[in-house]
Amino acid sequence: MLTIYGVYRSRASRNIWLAEELGIPFKQVPVIQHYRTVPAGMLHTQSPEFLKVNPNGLIPSIDDDGLVLHESLAINLYLARKHGGPLAAANVAEEGEIAMWSLWAATGVEPHAINVLYHRLGNPTGEKDPKVADAAVEALRRPFAVLEQALVKSGWLVGGRFTVADLNVAEIVRYAQAAPELFETSPRVKTWLAACQARPGFKKMWAARDAEPA
Known part of the structure; x- marks a missing residue:
């Protein structure tokens, strides 16, 4: 069985969403980032047990x-x-495009x-710097314009379908939702992002994420 190491409030959400999309049975092993408040007895990214799985000390990992x-x-x-279907590349050209966009x-x-x-x-430390945020928004304007143009043909990135x-x-663009001006x-x-997040696989993952302690 597929085992996914990581909490929902981490990049493990990406793998959990994909597993839900593909209907892959999986076991989630909660591993929290070491810099967060770690509940007693819970694995974190610097736990010796987890470092045996991923010596980088980062989540997610899978087995x-x-x-x-x-x-x-x-x-x-x-x-x-591995599991194929419409989310996977239909040919080597699509495989290259999927890798490129990722x-x-x-x-x-x-x-x-x-x-x-x-x-x-x-x-995670509670600090906010508006100047850093504003600079990041400006830096994202060009990639957002690139993405906007790529979606003209079919509304999806590769093969005219969700992949x-x-x-x-x-899952990366989602972080920028705190800057609605980019999307306007x-x-x-x-x-496109709304369509991605309307999928049942995302909704199931997000509901579990919402239920997880912040």
């Missing part, structure tokens, strides 16, 4: 019948390819989107 993988986006690419989001969007989230809503590329990118100037991005 899929003995195959241990780290890095949330890579895990999703693996799971989609890496684009990780490198060009996520660092800024995280700063929007942390400095508009508050980071793991949309899921991976949506990119209406296709706003519509």
Whole structure:
């Protein structure tokens, strides 16, 4: 059985959402970030037991019948390819596009989107810096314009359908929702993200995330 290590309020949400989309049975092992308030007896990212799974001390990780993988986006690419279906690439060209969009989001969007989230809503230390948030919003205007143009043809990123590329990118773009002005100037991005988050797999994951202690 697939085992996913991580709490819902972490990047493990990406893997849990994909597992729900694909109908993969899985076991979740709650592992919390070490810098948060760790309940007594709960594993955290620096726990010796978890470091045996992922010596990087980061979540998520998976164990899929003995195959241990780290890095949330890579895990999703693996799971989609293994289980197939419409979320996976239909051919090698789509596989390249899916990898391209996932890496684009990780490198060009996520660092800024995280700063929007942390400095508009508050980071784990509770600190907020409006100047950092504003700079991040400005840095995101170009990638949002790129994404807006990419959605013109079909409203999806690859193959005219919802794929793991949309899921991976949506989970990163989600951090920028604390800056609604970005979405007002990119209406296709706003519509696309709403469509991604309207999917039953996302809703099930998000309900469990909401039920988890902050």
